[in-house]
Structures are given as C-alpha cells and as structure tokens.
Amino acid sequence: MFNMGDDLMKQWTENWEKLMGEHLEKLVHNEKFINEMSKSIAATMTGKAMYSKLIDEQMAAMNLPSRTEMVKVLQKLTDIEERLIDLSERFEDYVEAQSRKPGAPEKKSRLKSRQKQNLEKSKAFVLNK
Amino acid sequence: MKEVKELPEGYREMLSKSVMKKYTEADRKRLGMEPTAKTGVFSQASWTLYRCQPVGGSKYLPVLMIPSLINRNYIMDLIPGHSLMESMKNAGLDVFLIDWGTPDAGMGNCGYDHYVSKWVKRAIRQIKKLTGASQVQLAGQCLGGLMAALYAAHPELKKDVARLFLLTAPVDLEDSGLLAQWTSVEGFDVEKLTAPFQGIVPAEFFHASFPLLDVKNQLGKYRRLLENFEMPGFKEIWESLDIWASDNVCFAKRAFLELIKDFYQENRFYRGNFIIDGTPVSVKDIDVPTLSLVARDDHVFNERAARAIQEAKCAYNGRLDYHIIPAGHVSVIAAHPARIESYRIINEFLTRKN
Numbered sequence: 001m002f003n004m005g006d007d008l009m010k011q012w013t014e015n016w017e018k019l020m021g022e023h024l025e026k027l028v029h030n031e032k033f034i035n036e037m038s039k040s041i042a043a044t045m046t047g048k049a050m051y052s053k054l055i056d057e058q059m060a061a062m063n064l065p066s067r068t069e070m071v072k073v074l075q076k077l078t079d080i081e082e083r084l085i086d087l088s089e090r091f092e093d094y095v096e097a098q099s100r101k102p103g104a105p106e107k108k109s110r111l112k113s114r115q116k117q118n119l120e121k122s123k124a125f126v127l128n129k
Numbered sequence: 130m131k132e133v134k135e136l137p138e139g140y141r142e143m144l145s146k147s148v149m150k151k152y153t154e155a156d157r158k159r160l161g162m163e164p165t166a167k168t169g170v171f172s173q174a175s176w177t178l179y180r181c182q183p184v185g186g187s188k189y190l191p192v193l194m195i196p197s198l199i200n201r202n203y204i205m206d207l208i209p210g211h212s213l214m215e216s217m218k219n220a221g222l223d224v225f226l227i228d229w230g231t232p233d234a235g236m237g238n239c240g241y242d243h244y245v246s247k248w249v250k251r252a253i254r255q256i257k258k259l260t261g262a263s264q265v266q267l268a269g270q271c272l273g274g275l276m277a278a279l280y281a282a283h284p285e286l287k288k289d290v291a292r293l294f295l296l297t298a299p300v301d302l303e304d305s306g307l308l309a310q311w312t313s314v315e316g317f318d319v320e321k322l323t324a325p326f327q328g329i330v331p332a333e334f335f336h337a338s339f340p341l342l343d344v345k346n347q348l349g350k351y352r353r354l355l356e357n358f359e360m361p362g363f364k365e366i367w368e369s370l371d372i373w374a375s376d377n378v379c380f381a382k383r384a385f386l387e388l389i390k391d392f393y394q395e396n397r398f399y400r401g402n403f404i405i406d407g408t409p410v411s412v413k414d415i416d417v418p419t420l421s422l423v424a425r426d427d428h429v430f431n432e433r434a435a436r437a438i439q440e441a442k443c444a445y446n447g448r449l450d451y452h453i454i455p456a457g458h459v460s461v462i463a464a465h466p467a468r469i470e471s472y473r474i475i476n477e478f479l480t481r482k483n
Contacts, residue, residue, distance in 0.1 A: 074235030
C-alpha cells in the first residue's frame with residue numbers, strides 16, 4: 001500500500017521507532033532511573049497522603065463523615081456480608097449432615113415431590129372411579 | 130516525488146478513539162465482543178460467578194476459570210473465533226468464569242488469602258452444588274493462575290481440584306521480568322507509594338506503567354494498524370484488544386501490597402511461606418495433574434516465572450504438561466494464529482479421560 005513517498009515515510013517512521021524503542025528500553029532498565037522515579041513518586045504520594053489527612057480533619061471539624069470513616073463502614077459491610085454467607089453455608093452443611101443421618105426426617109423437596117405424587121395418584125383414582 | 134497516499138477510510142477515527150480511549154458500548158456490540166452466552170449463578174461483594182453451559186450438557190468435570198485481577202475477564206471471550214471460552218464450550222466443557230468486577234474500598238482488607246480461601250472456595254462450592262460434581266478442573270490466567278496454584282497447593286483445599294490449568298501464570302516472581310526489576314530496586318517502598326489510597330489502588334496508578342513493559346511494541350502500534358488496515362479481520366482484533374487493554378480495573382489495596390511485597394519482593398509462594406487459610410503453601414506441593422501454558426514472548430511475566438512448576442510434585446510424578454507457545458501474554462489465547470494450537474492443547478487436557 002506504500003508508494004515511493006510513503007516508502008520514505010515508512011523508513012523514517014521505522015528508524016524513529018527503533019531509536020526511540022532502544023533509548024526507552026535502556027531507560028526503563030536503568031536502576032538509577034528507576035530509583036529516582038520511585039523516590040519522586042513516593043514524595044508526591046506522601047504529599048497527597050498529607051493532603052488527604054488534612055481534608056479528613058476538616059470534615060471531622062464540620063461534623064461530617066470523612067473518607068476514612070466511609071471506607072471503614074464499607075469494610076464493615078463487606079465483613080458482615082462475608083459472615084452472613086459463611087453462616088448460611090454452615091447452616092446448609094448442618095441440614096445436609098442431619099438429613100443423611102439414619103432415621104432423619106425427609107428433605108422438604110423430597111417430601112414435596114412425594115406429596116405431589118400422592119396427589120396425582122389420588123386424582124387418577126378419583127377419575128378411574 | 131509522488132504524493133503521499135491518503136490515509137485509509139476509518140483509520141483516523143480508530144486512531145482518535147484509541148488515543149483518547151473513547152470507546153463506547155456500541156463499539157463493543159459492533160465488534161461482537163464477549164460472544165459466549167453466560168448466566169450469572171452467584172455473586173458476592175464485587176464478584177460474580179458465570180456459567181457457560183454447552184448445549185446438551187457436559188460429560189466432563191466442570192471447569193472453573195479464574196481471571197487476573199489486573200484486567201477484565203473478557204480477554205478469554207474477546208470476539209468470535211478469538212475466544213477461549215467459546216472453544217471450551219464447543220469442546221463440550223461446562224465452564225464457570227469468575228468476574229472480579231470493580232473492587233470497592235470495602236474490599237481493601239481482602240488479600241490473596243481471602244480471595245483464595247474464601248471466594249474461590251465459595252465459587253467451587255456453588256459449582257459442586259449446581260453440577261453435583263465432587264471436584265472441579267481449576268484454571269487461571271495470569272494472576273488468576275497464581276490464585277489457582279495457591280488453591281491447588283493447599284493440603285485441604287486441593288481436595289476440590291481434579292486438574293489444574295495455568296495460563297501464563299507466574300509461580301516464581303523473582304527475575305520474572307521488568308516489573309520484578311522495578312520492585313526489587315533498593316528504596317522501592319510500596320507502602321509509601323500507596324499511602325494516600327484508602328481501600329483500593331486506582332487503575333490509573335499502576336496501568337500508567339504498563340506500556341513501558343513493552344515499549345517497542347507500543348511505539349509501533351499505530352503503524353502496524355495502518356500497514357495491515359486492509360487485511361481481513363485485522364482491524365477487528367486490533368480494536369477489540371485495544372478496548373480490552375484500555376478497560377482497566379482498580380486493585381484491592383491489601384491484594385496489591387501482597388502482590389508487590391509477598392510475591393515480587395519476597396517470592397513467598399516459591400519459597401513456601403505464603404499463608405493460605407492458616408497454612409503455608411508452596412508451589413512445590415502441587416501434585417494434581419497440571420497443564421502450564423506459557424507465552425514465549427510474554428512481556429508481563431517471562432517464561433522463567435512459570436518454569437518453577439517443573440519443581441512441583443506433579444512434575445516428578447509425570448503429571449505435568451508444560452508447553453511454550455510462540456506468542457505474547459494475551460495473544461496466546463486471543464489474537465495470534467498460535468491461539469488455535471493453545472485451544473487444542475487446553476481442550477485436549479481438560480477433556481482427557483484420566
């Protein structure tokens with residue numbers, strides 16, 4: 001799809017890509033560069049953390065819930081959901097174990113299907129009569 | 130000199146959408162993304178368990194697929210013909226897929242232990258209940274593969290697992306690539322770096338560094354699109370992969386800290402001291418039949434990161450299938466022609482009789 005003008009353009013692009021690629025590859029593998037980058041990001045993040053703390057304090061002064069408090073509430077909710085599901089699973093396991101014991105009452109579903117069968121039998125009996 | 134040719138119709142629009150990351154639901158529909166029909170069967174917190182059932186049922190043990198935490202799970206169900214889920218379903222497998230969704234700040238205290246010993250375990254419990262099976266075939270991609278391996282290495286949890294399939298999954302993160310190098314640099318303090326984030330680490334924070342993992346490929350991205358613009362099917366796969374790559378997810382903070390400290394910096398799973406449900410687990414304890422599919426040109430985790438599975442019990446017992454496919458981290462199942470070979474290996478393993 002390339003003609004002569006395009007070919008030159010293509011060659012130029014490929015050369016640029018190659019040079020840039022090699023340069024950036026060296027950079028991202030350079031320990032000194034990585035070290036400096038991580039230090040500078042850490043410094044920015046420390047600043048951001050201080051700012052967030054300040055906002056939290058201002059919210060508290062206004063008697064409003066801060067983000068920290070909201071996150072705590074959300075985490076409690078996640079915990080509660082987890083515990084509820086845990087409990088319902090334990091209950092299911094318990095019911096299952098009980099129903100397996102000899103002489104245990106029939107499971108509701110089995111009981112229902114037997115009741116249905118009996119009902120159909122009695123209907124057929126009435127019709128035959 | 131001749132004039133430079135006009136750009137092909139539609140190229141400019143694709144370029145601007147990609148650069149501005151302005152994809153819409155209509156684009157996803159037009160491309161037919163996530164083609165495999167699935168039903169939600171369970172959900173908790175931000176995650177949902179989906180089921181893709183083959184027509185007429187399945188004669189094989191159900192498969193649970195755990196996706197990575199870094200990106201969305203539809204890399205496994207990208208577009209028709211480029212979908213691992215579709216190929217597994219066509220092979221007659223009853224596949225369950227976890228969608229981790231978008232974690233919220235409430236999940237900030239959930240680390241890998243929680244994900245594995247609570248949520249993966251619960252997903253398996255649901256699968257057993259729905260299918261009546263006593264075990265599952267556990268599969269995981271990328272960090273999802275790490276989770277599947279943690280599960281299969283646990284002395285109690287492993288009882289649920291009949292087979293393990295690891296897809297580009299790291300089990301030994303020391304020297305596992307550029308990310309390992311970045312995190313091992315003296316003075317790299319992940320606690321400081323994530324200090325202002327409460328509950329979750331935003332996607333923008335760590336995804337900004339992802340293009341740097343594969344600089345050369347990134348630089349040639351739009352040139353390759355232009356060169357192959359008229360090639361049938363190229364635009365569609367290029368665009369759907371670009372949509373997926375720009376659809377980033379945030380990370381639960383504890384899981385993020387563990388990934389960096391426990392897995393990258395201390396390599397705890399390989400060393401046998403990562404704790405799952407109160408018990409230290411090691412990759413070397415995996416003894417269920419295992420398939421590890423590795424991408425030769427993986428820029429996220431190199432081949433070395435997956436190789437440690439060869440030191441596991443399953444390898445010594447002759448129950449390890451280890452394949453290196455000449456493709457990239459996601460193209461191994463989504464794009465490259467080599468995906469066909471990947472699908473064949475995966476389906477052959479998961480439908481094996483013994």
